[in-house]
Amino acid sequence: MENLVFSLVLFSLALAMPWANATDQGPEEAWFRSLCQGKEKVAQLRFYIQDALSGPNATVWEVARSNITSTSPTSFGQVRVIDDLITAGPDPSSMKLGRAQGLITMADLQVPAIAMNINFYFSAGKYNGSTLCILGRNQILSPNRELPVVGGTGAFRMARGYSISNTYSYDIVANYGVLEYVVYVTYVELEE
Ligand SMILES: *[C@@H]1O[C@H](CO)[C@@H](O)[C@H](O)[C@H]1NC(C)=O
Numbered sequence: 608m609e610n611l612v613f614s615l616v617l618f619s620l621a622l623a624m625p626w627a628n629a630t631d632q633g634p635e636e637a638w639f640r641s642l643c644q645g646k647e648k649v650a651q652l653r654f655y656i657q658d659a660l661s662g663p664n665a666t667v668w669e670v671a672r673s674n675i676t677s678t679s680p681t682s683f684g685q686v687r688v689i690d691d692l693i694t695a696g697p698d699p700s701s702m703k704l705g706r707a708q709g710l711i712t713m714a715d716l717q718v719p720a721i722a723m724n725i726n727f728y729f730s731a732g733k734y735n736g737s738t739l740c741i742l743g744r745n746q747i748l749s750p751n752r753e754l755p756v757v758g759g760t761g762a763f764r765m766a767r768g769y770s771i772s773n774t775y776s777y778d779i780v781a782n783y784g785v786l787e788y789v790v791y792v793t794y795v796e797l798e799e
């Protein structure tokens with residue numbers, strides 16, 4: 608049934624794109640066309656994010672703030688860019704899996720909550736070279752924060768799912784946090 612739906616979608620795409628003939632099919636289009644033979648896979652990933660908030664080796668940097676950010680109880684309007692290390696375990700010296708890169712904006716006047724747009728870029732292991740894109744609201748002081756997985760690239764093409772994150776530890780002196788992410792994701796894997 609699912610294959611039929613995919614075929615119908617491809618068929619209507621072909622009708623809608625009369626200029627897309629066989630000769631200009633790149634590998635990306637070929638991938639899309641063979642999607643109907645693909646299998647939907649489910650994965651659960653667990654990893655840790657090293658959040659170095661200050662110091663010369665910080666991986667979180669402020670790029671903008673509003674006039675009320677410094678007096679706001681929720682730092683409203685603060686915009687930061689992050690490039691955090693992703694590790695397999697909570698220890699910063701555990702296996703490096705990639706980077707968490709993107710934008711975090713303090714976007715709630717009442718409670719500390721972030722509007723985040725983060726790409727998990729994996730550079731080791733099974734998903735080396737692939738990315739997952741997370742976009743959503745993160746109420747940072749709550750446990751089990753849920754964020755949507757809205758897509759991905761490479762192994763995670765057509766990904767969707769959600770992630771649950773928790774603060775594993777926070778060192779107030781070093782201003783260093785370790786965040787645990789468990790990501791539940793479905794994606795399409797083509798048959799060999
Ligand atoms: C920053 O990183 C450099 C290079 O890895 C290291 O030598 C230095 O000790 C680090 N500084 C701090 C304050 O962690």
Ligand SMILES: *[C@@H]1O[C@H](CO)[C@@H](O)[C@H](O)[C@H]1NC(C)=O
Pocket residue numbers: 674
């Ligand atoms: C915000 O700060 C800027 C620069 O200090 C100032 O020119 C502007 O009037 C301020 N705006 C408000 C709404 O307070």
Ligand SMILES: *[C@@H]1O[C@H](CO)[C@@H](O)[C@H](O)[C@H]1NC(C)=O
Pocket residue numbers: 730731732735736
């Ligand atoms: C990840 O993939 C790149 C490109 O194929 C390769 O150069 C690199 O060695 C791989 N990294 C690991 C840790 O496997």
